[in-house]
Amino acid sequence: MTHTATANAQTAAAGTPPAADAIRYTVSFPAPHTHYMEVTASVPTGGRADVELMMAVWTPGSYLVREFERNVENVTAANASGTALRVEKSDKNRWRIASGGAPTISVHYRVYAREMSVRTNWVEASFALINGAPTFLTLADMTSRPHEVILLPAAGWRRSMTGLPALAGGDHRYRAPDFDTLVDSPILLGNPAIYEFTVDGKPHYLVNEGEAGVFDGARAAKDFEAVVRETRRFWGELPYDKYVMLNVISEVGGGLEHKNSAVLMTSRWNTRTRRPYLGWLELASHEFFHAWNVKRLRPVELGPFDYENEVHTRSLWIAEGVTDYYADLIVHRAGLSSREEYLDGLSAKIEEIQTTPGRTVQSAELASYDAWIKYYRPDENSPNVTISYYTKGAVLAFLLDAKIRKATAGAKSLDDVMRAAYARYSGPRGYTPDEFRQVAEQVAGTRLNGFWDAAVQGTAELDYAEALETLGLRFRSTGVPNPTRAWLGATTRNDAGRLVVSQVRRDTPAMAAGLNVDDEILAIGDFRVRADQLATRLEQYKPGDRVPMLVARRDQLLRLDVTFGAEPPRAWRLEVNPAATDAQVTRLGQWLQPKS
Numbered sequence: 001m002t003h004t005a006t007a008n009a010q011t012a013a014a015g016t017p018p019a020a021d022a023i024r025y026t027v028s029f030p031a032p033h034t035h036y037m038e039v040t041a042s043v044p045t046g047g048r049a050d051v052e053l054m055m056a057v058w059t060p061g062s063y064l065v066r067e068f069e070r071n072v073e074n075v076t077a078a079n080a081s082g083t084a085l086r087v088e089k090s091d092k093n094r095w096r097i098a099s100g101g102a103p104t105i106s107v108h109y110r111v112y113a114r115e116m117s118v119r120t121n122w123v124e125a126s127f128a129l130i131n132g133a134p135t136f137l138t139l140a141d142m143t144s145r146p147h148e149v150i151l152l153p154a155a156g157w158r159r160s161m162t163g164l165p166a167l168a169g170g171d172h173r174y175r176a177p178d179f180d181t182l183v184d185s186p187i188l189l190g191n192p193a194i195y196e197f198t199v200d201g202k203p204h205y206l207v208n209e210g211e212a213g214v215f216d217g218a219r220a221a222k223d224f225e226a227v228v229r230e231t232r233r234f235w236g237e238l239p240y241d242k243y244v245m246l247n248v249i250s251e252v253g254g255g256l257e258h259k260n261s262a263v264l265m266t267s268r269w270n271t272r273t274r275r276p277y278l279g280w281l282e283l284a285s286h287e288f289f290h291a292w293n294v295k296r297l298r299p300v301e302l303g304p305f306d307y308e309n310e311v312h313t314r315s316l317w318i319a320e321g322v323t324d325y326y327a328d329l330i331v332h333r334a335g336l337s338s339r340e341e342y343l344d345g346l347s348a349k350i351e352e353i354q355t356t357p358g359r360t361v362q363s364a365e366l367a368s369y370d371a372w373i374k375y376y377r378p379d380e381n382s383p384n385v386t387i388s389y390y391t392k393g394a395v396l397a398f399l400l401d402a403k404i405r406k407a408t409a410g411a412k413s414l415d416d417v418m419r420a421a422y423a424r425y426s427g428p429r430g431y432t433p434d435e436f437r438q439v440a441e442q443v444a445g446t447r448l449n450g451f452w453d454a455a456v457q458g459t460a461e462l463d464y465a466e467a468l469e470t471l472g473l474r475f476r477s478t479g480v481p482n483p484t485r486a487w488l489g490a491t492t493r494n495d496a497g498r499l500v501v502s503q504v505r506r507d508t509p510a511m512a513a514g515l516n517v518d519d520e521i522l523a524i525g526d527f528r529v530r531a532d533q534l535a536t537r538l539e540q541y542k543p544g545d546r547v548p549m550l551v552a553r554r555d556q557l558l559r560l561d562v563t564f565g566a567e568p569p570r571a572w573r574l575e576v577n578p579a580a581t582d583a584q585v586t587r588l589g590q591w592l593q594p595k596s
């Protein structure tokens with residue numbers, strides 16, 4: 001998945017011998033209903049007296065140490081004559097094997113596979129989703145070498161689908177030119193519904209596991225093809241030989257990008273109603289856009305990967321946020337969402353930023369850098385002190401796009417920045433934050449340090465006036481949602497009928513009154529309030545009313561005095577300004593439908 005990997009793949013394809021002997025894995029599923037796979041690895045040792053194997057502790061695109069090795073058991077090893085070799089755990093994710101000079105050893109282990117997510121493994125009677133990082137032990141010295149995979153599907157499983165190139169000798173045999181490509185190439189086995197289409201002569205597959213006669217695969221494939229064509233129009237070329245979109249219908253959400261594939265997880269019901277279906281299209285569009293932005297055009301830190309330690313970058317707002325901006329925009333440009341639907345989605349992102357107190361605490365660059373310890377490890381205080389680099393990055397992309405359109409009188413846009421950055425920095429090294437900014441400045445023809453200081457590296461309130469003026473948009477005034485109803489500003493949950501506080505945001509009546517997360521609200525104004533009664537009870541009061549509230553905190557009763565407020569206005573819904581000038585209407589069209 002790194003650029004080193006691409007270079008190796010191209011060299012190998014050109015006929016140069018690989019740098020080192022291959023590791024060959026045989027993966028079998030003798031009892032898939034127990035959620036186990038069995039892996040036998042034939043490992044070349046170079047004649048060493050002992051070798052060390054390691055399992056990745058994280059997987060690229062998902063920035064959290066997950067300790068995949070916790071699902072590995074029964075690691076054993078033998079030489080060619082079948083003599084057992086001593087295996088010793090040498091680190092949490094490493095095994096040292098006394099190979100005794102044998103040129104090749106056979107290593108066997110089992111992997112428990114029952115975590116349904118885009119980055120982990122799932123094995124059950126009807127199918128398996130295998131990711132590289134949580135499955136394949138490799139030589140810890142990380143010498144670049146091919147990694148071959150021979151799958152032995154369980155009885156009744158007919159297909160295996162993956163971005164990996166095929167290995168000669170039959171079905172279900174694959175060959176990664178290096179470990180990075182193996183980690184970057186999830187595999188789905190079973191009997192999925194497969195939809196194939198061709199763009200630029202290259203095959204594309206939408207692979208749906210679990211349609212169950214509910215998920216409309218044919219429609220999803222047709223619309224995904226439109227996304228592929230629009231994204232190809234954006235970048236100008238397709239940078240792979242084939243593309244495999246693995247879509248696991250599982251009632252779990254999420255997506256994870258790879259160089260020529262991705263894994264999506266989605267609800268079975270998402271093709272039945274409009275907004276969830278748009279959500280699926282935007283998810284597919286997001287992961288597909290990543291085939292360029294982050295898998296090839298990448299921050300300098302994201303490759304070659306250290307699979308045993310965190311890798312920090314300040315640029316996830318570009319890798320994820322800019323991708324999220326274009327995910328929705330490309331769905332619209334492809335004719336799959338209306339202008340109102342597109343603006344509604346962008347408005348929701350703006351509203352999320354503007355109503356999250358953490359926007360004044362954490363910058364887009366620091367949100368990126370601390371993804372491992374903050375974004376991926378949220379707690380009840382997260383909204384007060386963090387901001388999503390996805391959401392803020394998408395909003396920054398919108399503001400930057402408009403700024404460039406204004407600076408160049410509509411001649412250039414963020415589209416041109418992405419294409420220029422791709423041309424310059426999709427090679428083996430990647431880009432630094434300064435280099436990405438410099439590309440943007442060259443396209444804009446002006447310095448952007450003010451925007452970067454305030455909006456990218458700083459936590460200043462974002463200024464939307466310029467973008468709205470440039471594109472002929474305005475925020476629809478929605479006023480105060482409930483001007484006469486009391487507002488507490490705490491988030492609560494129904495815990496078996498108990499009304500329990502789950503979040504207290506800054507600058508709310510709840511925080512001012514000393515209400516804590518996990519407090520059980522028992523009564524407001526001396527009257528019992530149950531979990532389903534909070535909203536109607538608040539209607540009994542006005543903003544400014546001061547009322548005693550009885551809560552239980554660690555089983556002790558406390559009386560708090562709350563002064564209710566009014567819910568802040570939500571003034572962040574974009575609409576086209578009916579008084580827009582011809583020039584504004586032209587720029588709006590160039591933004592939303594650049595090809596017309």
Ligand SMILES: [Zn+2]
Pocket residue numbers: 257286287290319320323
């Ligand atoms: Zn992403």
